[in-house]
Amino acid sequence: MRHSCVLSCVLALSFMSASVLADEPRYNQVSLRAEVERSVSHDTMRVTLYAEDQHQDPATVAERITRQLNDGLKTARGTSGVTVSSGNRSSYPVYSEDGKSIVAWRERGEIILEGSDFAALSKLTGQLLGSLSLANMDFSLSTASQRSTEDELIKEAVDAFRSRADIATRALGGNTYKIVNLNLNTQFAPPPVFFRGAAKMSMAADREMSTPSVEGGQADVTVSADGVIEVTLP
Template identity: 50%
Template sequence: MHISRRSAALVLGAGLLASLPALADEAPRYNQISLRAEVSREVPRDLMLVTLYSEEQNADPAKLAAQVTEAMNKALGKAREAKEVNVSQGSRNSYPIYDDKGQKITGWRERAELRLESADFPALSTLTGQLLQDLKMGGMTFTLSPKTRTASEDALLKDAVAAFKARAQLATEALGGKGYKVVSMNLNSSGYQQPFPRAAMMMKSAMADAAPTPEVEAGTSQVSMNADGTIEVQMP
């Protein structure tokens, strides 16, 4: 029994000694400053997105579904001929139409969407003009392709780190320090995609009587890279 207790005491003492370096590492650090630096640039949008739709109304839901399906199949067949354009079907919904009292169903309305995406603006503009003879314009937006966004963020990364270092040096000099070391740093990107609904309205108006290729202006998106971190100023 005495040997077991002594062994336990030795083990406990060794454990306390082993934990001393860890406790020393967790000692509070002083002269730490949190900083933030941001860099950004305007990047031309290179991806065009168009949403078209077919919407019909009929008292017979079966005939209504057939009408919408026929219109969408025709549009899909035409859209698939444009190899530069990615085609996908969006949402499709039907809902009842009630009388003035809101009690009796008098008919049904159904809507189906067709989504088009391409980096070839002229090709998509031409296709959109052709499809607007049978479909309606749901919306048009311009954005950055994933490849362009990644390349833009990579180009900004070095600038963000350089901006952080410059701000860290200014903070060190303001405190009268002789130098600094980076304790932590996080890099985060952000971008803003702004739709151009006016372009969609112009296209819809232009397609009212004919199907010319409309002029479009994609604009730019601001891509930003933020460097957030903490430095420890080394005092003389």
């Protein structure tokens, strides 16, 4: 019975000591932040084209839009390296000025082109603008490129953090340090992108549209390393 009591008391003291040590304040801790950034050229281009028309008969306008979209899809599918898909399609009534009756039906349909060959996609866009209209042209960084860039920047961010940790340690007169915690964060910021040639294309009277001159622009990928180190003083 006495042995049991002694053992229990020893265990209780051990747990208490561990708890006290865990709650003891830690000294010589320094918060640091390192950040690295890289501008990466966009490698994906996305073009949305549309056909829009109206007629008193909804079936007639639907047939017209379908024909225009099908012709555009047929032409686009003949271009190698371009992903082609159908976009949104909508129809709505057009009312008289007094709003009491429907005078026509207006319909709009889209096709979407996407690829990494900007020259081929730009040329195709110029061809299709003879029968379709341009809704928008966007550029982006592919998931694979973004992930690859982030992986490289994570290594650079950690190296930059360690470099600052060495500087802080020497400034405090310490010998070594240990990392208490470290958080890595990534940010992706695509800047606004514009393309040239829109005004020229919209003003073409002979319906033989010129190929738009495009610039994909760049996206900024940033990785930051935030953490705390504990410096060992002599």
